[in-house]
Amino acid sequence: MKDQHNCENCPVHHTENLIRLGIAMDRVDYVVALAGNPNTGKSTVFNNLTGLRQHTGNWPGKTVVRAEGGFSYNEKRYKVVDLPGTYSLLSTSTDEEVARDFILFGRPDVTVIVADATRLERNLNLALQILEITDRAVLCLNLMDEARRHHIEIDERSLSRELGIPVVLAEARQKVGMDRLIATIEEVASGKYVCKPHRVRTRSPKLSHAIEQLTNKLSEQFPGLPNLNWVALRLLEGDQSIIDAMQSGELGKLGAGLITAQP
Amino acid sequence: MEQQQNNNSENILSLANTLRWDLGVDLHDAVIESIYEDASRIARKTVQSTGEKATYNFERKIDQLVTSRWLGFPIMFLLLALVFWITVAGANVPSGMLASLLLDTVHPALKGFAANIGLPWWLSGVLIDGAYLSMAWVIAVMLPPMAIFFPLFTLLEDLGYLPRVAFNMDSLFRKAGAHGKQALSMSMGFGCNAAGVIATRVIDSPRERLIAIITNNFSLCNGRWPTQILIATIFIGGAVPSYWAGLVSAGAVVGIAVLGIGFSLAVSWGLSRSVLKGEASTFSLELPPYRPPRILQTLYTSLIDRTIFVLWRAIVFAIPAGVVIWLVANIHIGGESLAEHFIDWTNPVALLFGLNGVIILAYIIAIPANEIVIPTILMLTVVSAGMAGVGHGAGVMFELDSISATENILRAGGWTLLTGVNLMLFSLLHNPCSTTIYTIYKETNSVKWTLVSTFLPIVLGLVICFFVTQLWMLLA
Numbered sequence: 164m165k166d167q168h169n170c171e172n173c174p175v176h177h178t179e180n181l182i183r184l185g186i187a188m189d190r191v192d193y194v195v196a197l198a199g200n201p202n203t204g205k206s207t208v209f210n211n212l213t214g215l216r217q218h219t220g221n222w223p224g225k226t227v228v229r230a231e232g233g234f235s236y237n238e239k240r241y242k243v244v245d246l247p248g249t250y251s252l253l254s255t256s257t258d259e260e261v262a263r264d265f266i267l268f269g270r271p272d273v274t275v276i277v278a279d280a281t282r283l284e285r286n287l288n289l290a291l292q293i294l295e296i297t298d299r300a301v302l303c304l305n306l307m308d309e310a311r312r313h314h315i316e317i318d319e320r321s322l323s324r325e326l327g328i329p330v331v332l333a334e335a336r337q338k339v340g341m342d343r344l345i346a347t348i349e350e351v352a353s354g355k356y357v358c359k360p361h362r363v364r365t366r367s368p369k370l371s372h373a374i375e376q377l378t379n380k381l382s383e384q385f386p387g388l389p390n391l392n393w394v395a396l397r398l399l400e401g402d403q404s405i406i407d408a409m410q411s412g413e414l415g416k417l418g419a420g421l422i423t424a425q426p
Numbered sequence: 427m428e429q430q431q432n433n434n435s436e437n438i439l440s441l442a443n444t445l446r447w448d449l450g451v452d453l454h455d456a457v458i459e460s461i462y463e464d465a466s467r468i469a470r471k472t473v474q475s476t477g478e479k480a481t482y483n484f485e486r487k488i489d490q491l492v493t494s495r496w497l498g499f500p501i502m503f504l505l506l507a508l509v510f511w512i513t514v515a516g517a518n519v520p521s522g523m524l525a526s527l528l529l530d531t532v533h534p535a536l537k538g539f540a541a542n543i544g545l546p547w548w549l550s551g552v553l554i555d556g557a558y559l560s561m562a563w564v565i566a567v568m569l570p571p572m573a574i575f576f577p578l579f580t581l582l583e584d585l586g587y588l589p590r591v592a593f594n595m596d597s598l599f600r601k602a603g604a605h606g607k608q609a610l611s612m613s614m615g616f617g618c619n620a621a622g623v624i625a626t627r628v629i630d631s632p633r634e635r636l637i638a639i640i641t642n643n644f645s646l647c648n649g650r651w652p653t654q655i656l657i658a659t660i661f662i663g664g665a666v667p668s669y670w671a672g673l674v675s676a677g678a679v680v681g682i683a684v685l686g687i688g689f690s691l692a693v694s695w696g697l698s699r700s701v702l703k704g705e706a707s708t709f710s711l712e713l714p715p716y717r718p719p720r721i722l723q724t725l726y727t728s729l730i731d732r733t734i735f736v737l738w739r740a741i742v743f744a745i746p747a748g749v750v751i752w753l754v755a756n757i758h759i760g761g762e763s764l765a766e767h768f769i770d771w772t773n774p775v776a777l778l779f780g781l782n783g784v785i786i787l788a789y790i791i792a793i794p795a796n797e798i799v800i801p802t803i804l805m806l807t808v809v810s811a812g813m814a815g816v817g818h819g820a821g822v823m824f825e826l827d828s829i830s831a832t833e834n835i836l837r838a839g840g841w842t843l844l845t846g847v848n849l850m851l852f853s854l855l856h857n858p859c860s861t862t863i864y865t866i867y868k869e870t871n872s873v874k875w876t877l878v879s880t881f882l883p884i885v886l887g888l889v890i891c892f893f894v895t896q897l898w899m900l901l902a
């Protein structure tokens with residue numbers, strides 16, 4: 164990535180380019196999802212990005228609060244959707260389902276994973292699960308001030324190499340690192356930075372074959388549904404919520420409905 | 427077409443089923459395991475903890491202390507008691523100052539002004555003796571304790587202590603057949619029950635959520651804290667030597683709050699074994715790191731979000747209530763006011779419960795907001811006791827510049843230590859305010875459960891007060 168000392172040449176330097184849009188969000192160029200464990204300062208990052216005027220409502224059919232905001236940077240307009248804080252995307256709580264469905268079927272242009280630098284390992288569990296279902300993500304390593312206080316050092320370059328996505332250090336409560344985060348979001352959204360996300364390797368030849376068989380069937384049944392591999396794997400695991408969604412026909416509708424979901 | 431689609435879906439599912447049997451049943455675990463392995467491998471590669479972990483260990487030590495099996499609850503009670511003691515001790519002087527300003531100075535000035543411009547007596551009565559006085563009373567009595575209590579409570583929250591409380595309570599709630607997260611919505615209820623009811627949304631299972639909604643009213647909300655603090659100061663504090671008074675009355679308020687938690691657990695237990703049967707579901711609760719509280723921001727947000735918010739609500743409801751009080755005290759039928767009729771009529775029954783007709787009428791008038799219970803009680807007491815020389819005539823919420831003046835009126839109205847105790851119990855165990863009732867209806871979408879949440883606490887309260895009173899009579 165860029166040489167950080169060359170401030171004047173760096174697009175990050177021009178923070179005056181940032182305009183917080185609040186809820187005025189007609190004509191959106193990119194959709195950004197904000198994911199992360201609880202207690203990582205995700206809401207603080209959200210507030211820093213979008214300013215205080217936000218649009219809150221519920222996720223369709225759920226009693227989970229959905230917050231949206233927006234900002235404009237370098238003449239592009241970004242809509243930010245705050246996902247519920249979760250520890251994983253695997254189990255069956257409503258929060259996890261909402262977060263998972265949005266990343267999976269709402270297809271945000273960038274998913275920002277906010278992680279607690281003092282508890283990286285646990286936060287990586289969620290990050291890796293997110294990277295299973297999306298190609299474009301940024302890891303925002305928040306609470307760096309606390310990590311320093313606890314004498315924890317993180318090699319963000321090799322972390323970025325391992326995960327295959329950019330890593331941004333931040334102290335959101337002090338508004339540190341936010342300009343860099345926005346610039347990185349732009350790079351990923353516009354395709355300037357191409358992510359090569361880490362994928363967990365468990366797949367035996369037998370499993371790969373099974374997934375392939377299912378994926379073929381699925382693409383006939385639900386043309387246009389993204390992340391078929393992931394859906395196939397969940398079906399093989401016997402994930403009840405995906406099975407239910409298939410039986411009710413909801414799965415087919417998911418791809419279309421989520422981005423424009425009504426509050 | 428629809429049928430065709432369903433068939434296809436079923437085909438895919440049955441294919442998935444066959445393949446799953448081929449792969450072995452532990453696939454799900456294998457996937458999770460490999461994710462955890464990768465996470466820990468990457469973390470090992472990229473994270474270095476250099477040198478000593480002093481602060482970390484220090485936090486662990488504190489956590490071990492405040493969540494320990496033996497010390498966790500005593501520490502919790504002590505912290506709560508400390509907060510109330512500071513509130514009780516600190517609120518008296520500013521309360522007196524506000525009262526003398528709003529009631530002794532502004533009120534006569536307003537009356538004089540009304541007389542000068544020739545306002546009819548009933549209009550100046552409704553507006554100044556009803557609406558204005560009840561508002562002034564609410565400000566004088568509620569603002570100082572709230573301005574002390576809420577910042578202290580917010581500081582505890584900001585430090586990260588509340589998740590530890592939830593952690594301590596979790597196993598108790600699970601034993602009661604409720605969700606552990608009910609500890610969180612319960613804590614929220616200590617601020618406002620309507621907010622607590624909305625906070626139950628964090629609970630996924632509808633059964634456990636209903637239990638949490640029905641029992642949220644057992645968390646003393648901030649409309650009831652001032653009642654508890656005032657009555658405890660007058661009757662409980664008044665029953666012990668003066669150097670103990672502050673401590674004992676703070677202890678009594680904590681006792682009522684803890685009793686509320688006890689009822690919350692007991693009712694949850696009863697519900698989960700009768701009409702809302704089922705197993706408690708599990709969840710993970712993270713203890714967030716202790717964060718240095720941001721004092722100024724805490725003061726600001728607790729003043730704006732809580733103190734001013736609650737005060738505003740109290741004022742909004744106090745004004746019409748003041749009008750109603752003035753009217754029921756001044757509309758006469760057959761020589762007696764409406765209020766006196768009602769009080770005479772309910773008194774014999776109310777006395778069985780150790781309460782009196784005044785308290786019953788006050789709780790009916792105060793359904794919109796618990797905050798105005800005490801002003802209403804005082805006013806009605808004066809009316810029904812026919813006290814001469816206090817206030818400015820029938821139905822006037824009069825000036826009370828000190829707690830001892832309140833005490834004199836209540837004692838003159840026939841109040842005893844028993845009445846005080848029962849009022850504290852009834853304040854804990856009665857219907858939620860109308861805002862909360864409406865919120866419960868919106869959240870549950872069910873008239874039945876709204877009625878249950880409304881009447882269950884009243885029935886409980888009457889039963890408890892009845893037994894306390896009868897026992898007291900036997901022993902005394």
